[in-house]
Amino acid sequence: MDADTFVARLDVMQALDSFRVYKQETFELMGLKPGMHIADIGCGPGDDLGKLALQVVPGGSAVGFDLSEAMLEEARRRHADVLSLSFRNAPANELGVPARSFDAVRADRVLIHVPRPQEALKEMIRVTRPGGRIVVSEPDMPGCWVASSDYVLTGRIMQSIAESCVNPYLARDLYAMFHDVGLRDITFSMRSVSAFDPQSVNKILDFKSVLAGMHARKLFTDDEVTRWITEFEERGRTGRFVAGLPVMIVSGTTQD
Template sequence: MRTNDAQMLVLSALADGPLHGYAVNTAVERMTGARLGRGSLSGALARLRDKQLIEYLPGEGRRRPVRLTDAGRSALGRELNALADVAGQLFETVVPDRIAYQERLNGTDQARAYQQVLLDALDARPGQHLLDWGCGTGAALPALARAATARGRVLGIDRDPRMALRAADLAAGLPNTAVLRADVHRLPLAPGSADRIRTDRLLQHLADPVAALAEARRVLRPGGRLVAAEPDWGTLAVDHPDPAPARAFTRHLTERIVRNPLIGRRLPRLAEESGLAVRAVVPVPVLFREVRAADRVLGLQRNTERAVAAGYLTREQAGEWLEHLARGPFLAAVTVFVVTAEKPGPGPVGGVG
């Protein structure tokens, strides 16, 4: 960890009052998930004392308490205010409601681009039984219902009760379309009962994607098809003159925010290992040229603040990073992989008879 990072973590740890050295490191661990090394902690304390940003209280040995001076509290406040000022000018500071976020994302040009690739790969036919795993608010259900026609069936599946309720309201106006609240790791569906499974950005959040893929194989008919669209967050690139904060932002996202951040690149292998035959892998670049649009999807300010708290960025780096992104020109990109896999064996490619 760089010296300035350690110093800012110590200042942040002392914001609520005096602590001795061991307790400082405990507070740092709560913020970041890791303790400072002995050399990093002692070095940070010595430098902060030399700058008169901290002072020691009466005590003995390593249990001697240390606290912020007025100058130290002011320095920490300036860092917080600088970041807040930049954020308040442009970036979204409140975590959006999950339903609002899903509806917002599905309405973007970026989502429409790869979702069309997903729909084309699904190749749903009249009379088929179609499943939409992680259907969310049900945005894809109308297109699936049109593809299956009144001869087929469409079932949206979501574990979240609010999402399922919103999707059910939409499904009520569609022919032979329903919504099931269930966990895709273990579905109350008969083996071989589905012709097609569509899933969009679901596997990245699952506790066990391998178990879900095995469940897909179980519920598909022989010759049935799974098409999954998943981002690979390791490919996230945000342009900045200094590559260090951009790399730190991406590293924090992949290590702390997303449960399965590299699922995009891993999905073809995991599908094969689950007994599915991978027929196609299509990488779809998702490009952002406008910072507000990117922020509404990537949570630039919110996740930058989290990265600071976790020690991936200093507050000074974060402020400069967000200020530059706000000034523009802006460019960010991430790759979404659309993977088509089938259950081996003969099976009808048209209707279900």
């Protein structure tokens, strides 16, 4: 997928009310105050960090890290007017900044894409000061669903989408991971993101490509695909469409 399509997809998600609610919870868990130095790992186009940067002024700073130069270009373009905000190209597993650089560090919807996510969490801890906050939120990809009378086919479609992530089940492991790396004051919550507009969901999940890939592997017949798409569209037209995704939010404090 090209960067423009990916950014457009992130923008569709960012605009959903239920996304804003869970993201707000992740913001609050960081415990931000003016003067703090904070980081967002896998910041994408930087819209979350743009909001958070305003909470740490005066005196604070916010750094967004991402592996994709195209994302960082977009982030710099969108937030050129926020002086306390900067962006760096670095992989989550090796951020390339000194230990204890930040008071609070977050990652949202990133570790499911990162090889060796435990290493990335340890890197987040390394760059956080003792007693600082770490907040990670990840979608439970295999728990993603859309309303359809064909539960079996829908389950297979969702499984195929989940398997396109490096670590589809990571959200279920996050709580244990926070314990294993010795974080304290660990919190866990699970929120649901929901969407009622099939066009938005289609933009996010790109059913056309998913179905084409599954069809090429002969995982179902033409008739099954046609029936599934027809019902998807019909539910949209009649206001009977809904889709959901659980998101796990885990936070912890680094040892003093």
